[in-house]
Amino acid sequence: MNNVIVLNIVRFLSLGLAQVLIFNNMNFGSYINPSVYILFILLLPARINGSLLLVLSFITGLYIDYFANSMGLHASVCVVVGFIRPSIINLFFRNQEFASNEGVTPFSVGWQGFIKYSLVLVLAHQVLMFYLEVMSFNNFFFTLSKSLLSSAVTLLIIVIVMLIFGKRRRF
Amino acid sequence: MRNLFALLWRNQFFVLFILLETTSIFLLTQSYSYHGSLAYSTTGDISGNIFNSYNNLTGYLSLAKENTGLIKENARLRNMVRPSSLLKDTGYIKNDTSYKYIPARVVQNTVNKSNNFMVVNKGNNDGILKEMGVISQSGAVGVVVGVSNNYATIMSLLHSKMRLSARIKKSGQLVNVVWGQKTYLFGTVIDIPSHISLEAGDSIITSGNSMIFPENILIGVIESHETDLNKNLSSAKIRLGSDFNSLYHVYIIDNTMYQERDSLIRITTQGYE
Numbered sequence: 001m002n003n004v005i006v007l008n009i010v011r012f013l014s015l016g017l018a019q020v021l022i023f024n025n026m027n028f029g030s031y032i033n034p035s036v037y038i039l040f041i042l043l044l045p046a047r048i049n050g051s052l053l054l055v056l057s058f059i060t061g062l063y064i065d066y067f068a069n070s071m072g073l074h075a076s077v078c079v080v081v082g083f084i085r086p087s088i089i090n091l092f093f094r095n096q097e098f099a100s101n102e103g104v105t106p107f108s109v110g111w112q113g114f115i116k117y118s119l120v121l122v123l124a125h126q127v128l129m130f131y132l133e134v135m136s137f138n139n140f141f142f143t144l145s146k147s148l149l150s151s152a153v154t155l156l157i158i159v160i161v162m163l164i165f166g167k168r169r170r171f
Numbered sequence: 172m173r174n175l176f177a178l179l180w181r182n183q184f185f186v187l188f189i190l191l192e193t194t195s196i197f198l199l200t201q202s203y204s205y206h207g208s209l210a211y212s213t214t215g216d217i218s219g220n221i222f223n224s225y226n227n228l229t230g231y232l233s234l235a236k237e238n239t240g241l242i243k244e245n246a247r248l249r250n251m252v253r254p255s256s257l258l259k260d261t262g263y264i265k266n267d268t269s270y271k272y273i274p275a276r277v278v279q280n281t282v283n284k285s286n287n288f289m290v291v292n293k294g295n296n297d298g299i300l301k302e303m304g305v306i307s308q309s310g311a312v313g314v315v316v317g318v319s320n321n322y323a324t325i326m327s328l329l330h331s332k333m334r335l336s337a338r339i340k341k342s343g344q345l346v347n348v349v350w351g352q353k354t355y356l357f358g359t360v361i362d363i364p365s366h367i368s369l370e371a372g373d374s375i376i377t378s379g380n381s382m383i384f385p386e387n388i389l390i391g392v393i394e395s396h397e398t399d400l401n402k403n404l405s406s407a408k409i410r411l412g413s414d415f416n417s418l419y420h421v422y423i424i425d426n427t428m429y430q431e432r433d434s435l436i437r438i439t440t441q442g443y444e
Binding site for chain 2: 017020021024025026031032033050051054055057058061065066067068069070071072073075076079080082083130132133134135142
């Protein structure tokens with residue numbers, strides 16, 4: 001039990017710092033802004049209490065907002081991700097038995113399942129975030145293509161992070 | 172009443188979602204405008220220190236380029252200094268000295284968002300206040316929107332709500348500059364009167380009307396201008412003077428006359444509002 005809490009605190013701090021120091025400063029042609037930090041929300045225990053999930057998502061968003069000086073932007077998007085996460089888990093992993101505190105990882109649901117699940121949540125996060133950031137539908141397709149490209153890069157980095165840290169330390 | 176609470180408790184997931192979402196959207200809309208940024212910017216010594224120590228690790232990577240830029244600036248400034256013989260000339264007019272320049276180092280900067288900010292390592296303790304202008308060695312950069320004891324947050328010119336009062340150097344016409352482009356290299360000049368035709372290479376400079384920037388600071392040079400005869404005002408694309416992706420040293424501008432001019436304007440406009 002305690003182990004899970006410590007593990008998640010470590011993930012929260014390290015992914016958040018990596019986001020604000022490294023991923024926020026990445027720019028491939030200045031369009032792409034990967035949001036790798038949502039890996040924290042993705043990896044939370046599959047059967048976590050709903051309200052706790054929402055509060056944690058909200059705090060994660062505020063944490064990024066505090067550093068990126070974008071008050072409320074990431075918070076609002078993360079709360080939406082937290083809100084749809086239980087439904088997505090039910091949709092994809094209906095027959096899966098999760099041990100208590102077992103996270104949604106490539107090792108509990110398989111790589112295919114994990115990528116499918118991550119893709120949906122990352123897409124939702126990125127599309128919402130890019131439109132909220134400009135707060136208009138001007139340049140509709142430009143914003144859409146930015147969010148799709150960014151989602152692809154985010155997913156790629158998430159897979160790489162899981163390949164590096166996933167098995168060994170049960171990150 | 173008890174039933175209501177029971178209902179809310181049963182649907183706590185949904186209720187909590189609505190509550191948190193409303194809170195975040197409220198924060199987002201409040202902080203969205205320029206004035207919202209002034210009120211809601213999150214400038215803290217904690218985040219500043221983290222950015223600063225990370226920057227100390229990685230900052231040296233761009234030093235070569237930065238040095239070249241500083242040498243170019245020195246050369247330009249040397250050319251501007253009048254030879255001492257001219258100083259005795261009675262015709263010499265004293266320059267506007269109400270502006271003070273405070274050097275600072277950029278410790279955090281983004282260029283890939285729709286609304287970009289940067290953090291510099293000077294704050295309240297160094298006399299930085301909100302709404303001071305910021306320039307680099309090669310052009311205007313942004314405006315201070317948040318200050319902590321040792322750090323300041325700057326709303327970059329690459330922000331959807333940023334707007335600079337500017338002037339076309341060769342004709343003196345007043346225009347405005349916004350970002351309005353998709354990359355950090357370019358900006359947009361708006362509100363150009365229709366009879367003005369600009370050529371590639373024309374300089375756009377600060378007007379000095381806002382009291383935030385002194386006049387004659389380069390913002391950028393015209394890249395292309397399409398005149399549309401059907402409209403009263405046209406817009407043009409400019410190549411920004413500052414290279415926002417490699418900003419390292421900047422100057423924060425303290426207008427020592429700000430208080431005086433601001434209160435004067437306030438007194439004179441009071442009767443009309």
